[in-house]
Each structure stands twice: as C-alpha cells, then as structure tokens.
Amino acid sequence: MTALWKSRALAAGVVAFVMAPALAWADDLNCPTPPADPLLEFLSPPPCDSCAEAKVEMDELRTIERNRTEAQAKHALADYEISVTRFLDGADIKFDAAAFAKCKPFFDKFSEKTKAAAEHAKDAFCRRRPYNVPGNDLQPLQTGKNSPSYPSGHTTYGAAIGAVLAQMVPEKRAILYARSADYGHSRMVAGVHYRSDVEAGKLLGLEVATEAFARDDAFRSAFPDAARCVREALGLAPDVPKDAPQAAVEAPAPKP
Numbered sequence: 001m002t003a004l005w006k007s008r009a010l011a012a013g014v015v016a017f018v019m020a021p022a023l024a025w026a027d028d029l030n031c032p033t034p035p036a037d038p039l040l041e042f043l044s045p046p047p048c049d050s051c052a053e054a055k056v057e058m059d060e061l062r063t064i065e066r067n068r069t070e071a072q073a074k075h076a077l078a079d080y081e082i083s084v085t086r087f088l089d090g091a092d093i094k095f096d097a098a099a100f101a102k103c104k105p106f107f108d109k110f111s112e113k114t115k116a117a118a119e120h121a122k123d124a125f126c127r128r129r130p131y132n133v134p135g136n137d138l139q140p141l142q143t144g145k146n147s148p149s150y151p152s153g154h155t156t157y158g159a160a161i162g163a164v165l166a167q168m169v170p171e172k173r174a175i176l177y178a179r180s181a182d183y184g185h186s187r188m189v190a191g192v193h194y195r196s197d198v199e200a201g202k203l204l205g206l207e208v209a210t211e212a213f214a215r216d217d218a219f220r221s222a223f224p225d226a227a228r229c230v231r232e233a234l235g236l237a238p239d240v241p242k243d244a245p246q247a248a249v250e251a252p253a254p255k256p
Contacts, residue, residue: 029148031126039117042207043200046127046150057194061130061138065191072189077141079186082111082157084165090186091179093172093234100233106226110164110212110219111157117208118156118201122148130194140191151200152193158183159205164212168227168240180205 034040047053079090084107088095127150131138147153162180166173184201187193212219228238 029126029128029146031123031148034120034123037117037120037124039204039207039211040121040124042203043121043125043151046125046194046196046200049128049133053196054194057196058130058133058136058138060195061188061191064188065138068189073141076186076189079154079183080142080144080190082154083107084111084161087158087161087165087179087183090182091175093175093179095233096235100230103226103229103233106222106229107161109222110160113212113216114157114160114205114208115153117204118151118153121151121156121200121204122153125150127197129192131191138191142190143192149193150197151204152184152187152197153201154187155184155193155198155201156205156208159202160209160212161205163206163209165230167213167223168230169234169236170241171236 047057075090078086084104085095085097085100126148129143129146129149130136131140131143132146158180162176162183166176169176180202184198187198188195213223227240231238231240
C-alpha cells in the first residue's frame with residue numbers, strides 16, 4: 001500500500017481543500033445538490049468557461065482533434081466502455097475471459113464506489129462539457145448523455161482500477177499506471193473532456209482506491225481472493241509476490 005499512500009500525500013499537498021456549489025456558468029445543466037462526500041475535498045473548482053485556462057484547454061482539444069488519427073479515434077471510442085476487461089484490453093494485457101468472469105463481481109462492486117464519487121463531484125462543480133460551450137467548434141467522437149464534465153468519470157474509474165490492479169499484479173505495475181493515464185487521455189481524444197477534467201479524475205480515482213484499502217473492510221476481506229482470481233486469469237502464479245519491484249508511474253505510450 002506504500003505507493004498509494006505516497007500518492008495520497010502528494011495529492012493532498014497540491015490540491016486545495018475547496019468545496020464549491022453548483023457554478024453559475026453551468027445553469028444549463030441539471031445538477032442536484034450532492035450528498036456530503038469527504039473525497040471532494042481533494043478537488044479544487046475547475047476554471048470558468050470564459051477563464052484564460054479554459055480557453056487554453058479548448059485550444060488543446062482543437063489541436064488534438066485536428067491531429068487525431070483513425071487508430072486513435074478507434075481506441076478512444078472503444079474506451080467509452082467502462083469496465084475492467086476494457087481497461088486490460090486497452091493495455092494489451094492478455095487474460096482468459098472465462099476465468100476472469102469469476103473475478104468480475106469484485107470489480108463491479110468497486111466500480112460502484114468510483115461511479116458514486118465521480119457523480120457527487122460532477123454535481124458539486126456542475127461544469128459544462130467543452131462541446132456544449134457556446135461558440136465552440138469541436139466535433140466529438142460521441143457525446144452520449146449531457147452529464148457534467150468535471151471530473152471525468154472514465155478517468156476516475158481508470159485511475160482507481162489501475163491502482164487496485166497494480167496491487168494485485170505488481171509485475172505489471174508500470175503498464176497498469178500507463179493505461180490509467182491512457183484511459184483518461186482517450187476522453188480528450190474523443191473531445192468530451194478538458195485536461196483539467198482528466199487530471200481531477202486521476203486524483204479522485206486514486207483517492208477512492210486509497211480509501212478502499214484503508215477503510216473498507218468488505219473490500220479488504222475480498223481483495224486476496226480477487227487478486228488470486230485475477231492472477232490466475234492472467235496466467236500468473238496465484239500469490240502476489242512480496243518482492244516485486246516498485247515501478248515508477250509512466251506516461252502512456254502514444255497510440256498509433
């Protein structure tokens with residue numbers, strides 16, 4: 001758990017402990033008042049639509065869209081699916097699908113935590129999607145429902161699931177962390193999230209995982225069996241190695 005707690009301390013040091021109500025510039029969204037959620041203390045409010053930072057982020061999305069290749073678009077569209085199997089597929093990590101199906105209930109339960117945290121944060125900050133800002137010229141790959149933009153729910157899930165899998169399969173830790181970053185980047189390639197949405201999702205997802213390891217007794221009780229299930233589905237020895245090297249978090253390799 002050392003890597004998770006170090007990352008939590010870093011997040012706490014660089015993110016302002018600020019809670020914000022639904023923001024005035026997002027009055028076209030229906031954002032109910034979220035329940036109190038201490039995880040939101042790790043997120044600062046996003047920039048307003050007319051702020052300089054948001055304009056820079058919008059320009060970045062235009063550049064990504066202009067340079068988007070067919071392969072990148074295909075990968076980003078596939079990443080619209082939120083699931084642990086899509087997460088692994090996108091990292092080119094091979095697994096036995098039938099064997100992994102036995103592990104799925106553990107991850108389905110965990111995904112409820114990431115979804116709740118992301119939805120609470122979205123309702124608290126109520127930021128418009130970049131493609132809904134008046135005057136934008138983005139052409140997103142797919143829009144779906146008009147949910148708030150900040151933070152990215154896909155990135156929240158990707159960061160959290162990557163952290164959990166890294167504890168189960170430390171031999172692939174660098175690949176899993178890179179995939180977490182890539183999962184979030186797909187949302188920018190798709191034109192549906194700003195960079196600040198993605199960065200907030202990374203922080204929130206990591207905190208969800210940290211809280212699960214630290215305080216969720218049901219999660220901790222189920223974790224050993226789930227880890228053995230995952231390792232067997234990946235064709236690895238069932239026991240998590242005690243001396244696996246602590247791989248650094250790596251940036252994702254560019255998609256072709």
